[in-house]
Amino acid sequence: MKVAVGEDGAAHDIEITRSLGLGLDEKAIEAVRNWRFEPSRKDGRAIAGSLDVSVDFSLKAKQSRWHLVNVGFKAPDGGSRPAFLLAEYPRGDGIFGRNAYEEGRLIGAIGCVASATIGFDINEAGIPVNLRTERASEDVWGPEAILVVQLWRFKPAMKDGRPLPAPGSVQLLWGPRELDAAIAAGYWMRGSRAGTETGKGGPGGDASAGLLRANRPIGNRLQVWQPAPRHWLLVW
Structure with a gap:
């Protein structure tokens, strides 16, 4: 502002x-x-x-394992960006598919979080359409995140008083209901160093960034679980 x-x-x-x-x-x-x-x-x-001035928020804990950690909206030339109107999260586990349920049990057992980045277009009515998985820690998390995001509603991009379609993207983490902000920041810190934003895995395209250990900080470093081969990485 x-x-x-x-x-x-x-x-x-x-x-x-x-x-x-x-x-x-x-x-x-x-x-x-x-x-x-x-x-x-x-x-x-x-x-x-x-x-x-930028203002940061610390939101109260919610009854869902899904967490929004990054948002990207693009405004039309000379227009305003879209904005959120409604963003509800499923209560409880918030998992709909059997395969994702099994992955969720594994993640819970080893204390990690999963990630999915969803791209979409916001139409003139503020409804997300053309939803697609851009990145995911595992394939099962893309469709699960889409089921969450497709129910959200937005204020559409505007230009000269008229609503216009515009692209957007969000990154969701799935993990503990109370996700430490430092853990989410650590995930992004790792992703920002990984290179180009392509391929499977975290924001930088590295599959090893897909699952982040949720409770094992060491100083300013975090232990990251790498699914294959299975070993620990120390990153900062």
Whole structure:
């Protein structure tokens, strides 16, 4: 968001530049209005100015093993990006297929998380269509994640007051109901170092990044389970 800061250090005008939806935009504005800033100065005097601010959220634990860890929306030229309107998660295990259920039992036994990145198009009505698996730690997790995402609803991209179709993607992790933020960050830290975003596995295309040990941090390093061959990797 872009924030206009007055001479008194208070936020006077707040503009959302990258909307997420789900009521988080309003909560972010509410929070920033209570912040105080060091105003700009000229010739020793405080003057009004502006700055860009990002707001992070820590959400309450939910009764699902699915976790949204990354979102990508693309805006049409000269238009606004899509935003979330409704994102519900299945309660309990949230697994629908027998093969995924067996994989889930394995993941639970070794304390790991699974990952799937789903691409889709958001049509003019805000409905995700053309859902597809872009990456997955194991093949079974793509269809499972699609079953979750296909029920979500979005505010469509807009241009000149008209809704337009736009592409989007989300990455979901499946694992413990209360997923430590550091674990999700560690997954992305590993993926960001793996190279191009193609192929099976984590965000960087490395299949060994598909399952992340959920409870074994060592300093600033994490133990990552590599399915084949089976051994532990220390990554940071």
